[in-house]
Amino acid sequence: MDRISRRNLFGGAGAAMLAPAIATSAPLATRGDRGVGFEGQRCADRGDGTFLNPILAGSYPDPSILRDGEDYYLTFSSFEADPGLMIWHSRDLVNWRPFSVALPAPLGSVFAVDLIKHQGRYYIYIPFIPTAWSTSVRGSAAIYVIHADRIDGPWSAPVDTGIRGYIDPGHAVGEDGRRYLFLSAGHRVTLSNDGLKAVGPVEKVYDGWRYPDDWVVEAYALEGPKIFRRGDYFYLVSAVGGTAGPPTGHMVIAARSRSIHGPWENCPHNPIVRTKSATEAWWSRGHASLVQGPANDWWMVYHGFENGFRTLGRQTLLDRVEWTPDGWFRAVGRDLSRPMAKPRGGRAQPHGLPRSDEFSVSALGTRWTFHAPQKDEAKRAAFGPDGLLLTARGSGPHDGSPLTGGAGDRSYEVQVDVELEGTATGGLLLFLSSRLFLGIAIDGDRMITYGGGGQHHWREKVPPARRMYLRLENREHIVTFHYSLDGKNWIRHGLRLESSGYNLNTSVPGQGESLRPALFASGEGAVRFRNYRYRAI
DSSP states (O other), rough: OOOOOGGGSSOGGGGGTTTTTTTTOOOOEEEETTEEOOOGEEBBBBBSSSSSSOOOOOOOOSOOOOOOEEEEEEOOOOBOOBBBEEEESSSSSSSSSSEEEEEEEEEEEESEEEEEEEEEEEEEEEEEOOOTTTSSSSOOOOEEEEESSTOOOOOOOEEEEEEESSOEEEEEEOSSOOOOEEEEEGGGEEOOSSSEEEEEEEEOOOOOOOOOOOOSSOOOOOOEOOOOEEEEEEEEEEEEOOOOSTTTOOEEEEEEESSOOOOOOETTTTOOOOOOOOTSEEEEEEEEEEOTTSOOEEEEEEEETTTTTGGGSSSSEEEEEOOOOSSOOSSSSOOOOSOOOOOOOOOOOOOOOOBOOOOOOOOOOBBBEEOOOOGGGGEEEEEEEEEEEEOOSOOOOOOOOEEEOOOOOOOOEEEEEEEEEEEEEEEEEEEETTTTEEEEEOOOOOEEEEEEEEOOOOOOOOOOSSSEEEEEEETTTTEEEESSSSSSSSSSEEEEEEETTTTTGSSSSTTOOOEEEEEEEEEEEEEEEEEEEEEEO
């Protein structure tokens, strides 16, 4: 794989924004009880020494965190996105900036990775489910690994570890110096000294902790093992209860052992984290990793759904940890509905990324990723001074691999200038999956309205046009469409749609993490997009 330059992570005005990624930020603007970032987007830092979750708003599930000296790095499940595995950087655990992209070409549906550093070298262990076009693996889930001498790459081509049928790797080094991967359902396998191959059979080493049978959960689902060492003990942090389903399902549990080989003793305080009621601010909290803060106190990073806003996906949460006299740990934040003191020490930096785009320089992997890509999907997108020329594919959003962006605000507005070439259809969507999306498009003769994952019966009376300005406003799930022929005089579309049901619980697993703005081009020819604008409301 070619190294991806940090200078090229953003197009347009954002291209230079990565250079001061570790600089101290200016005082934050505030709105209500939280800070305000680029384009009015919410950020956790309140500017007064406290923060309010989430630390990353929007779909950032299955966080894997690495402390490397004064620096912290995070990456997340990218599923079928192309490119995938964007790495974020922080020096205070609260303010995060995009840093690099580790997986320019997708393996398949990539999820629940583990980012680690061992003997001066960086590794990302990657479970994935092969897609229809993938030729490297057929059948069940597989685990590959990529590695690099520097966190910003170049990263190696994916290496097959030989592990099949297991997911959620968690890297560990035992007291014997050997390397291991802990896996889903309490399994473990020994790794070669270079960390690139499984050595020996996969073994069952941990039975988990069982919650009372009357707790309302999705499924038992022992997964997400993360291992760290403190004092005389290895600690094994896992998730049970299922990641979606009822709000009270997902939870964090812990076990410990004096040896990497067990036996594992379950924590008497289990579950460490659990949503007890649907009235809480955050639902289905789980998939946790522990990390020491800048002052060497302890913190926990995990994901959860925002109450009433599952459409935003699983967002990244930060919770303080306290150690008990008997050598166990507890989460301090309870339901995370209130601000808490920021980690001591550390240095702040500008948070987040601008989502608006002039398309003059490629921002694939940061602002934009292709959903359910074919091989070499990125070749469809040509960025330049006159915007983005997106080659058409498929017959509509359902099979056209839309170019998806992101959103982390409860209410926001997006707009774009759309111009058709050939007999293509192009438009602006809010896209969850190939089965569930809504939006508007033009085909040169008429406006097409989408809802519920297909063409809506509504027929908007719009004059034929091959160029049109489109706008979507999502105000706490109420979606209003606007369009304009000149970019100045806007007309409200006659139909409004409600989108709260477009979420992970209504999607095919692995295909729909969050409802996000998207551009698509289908049919024959291409669609040119110019001046994409995002604004938090």
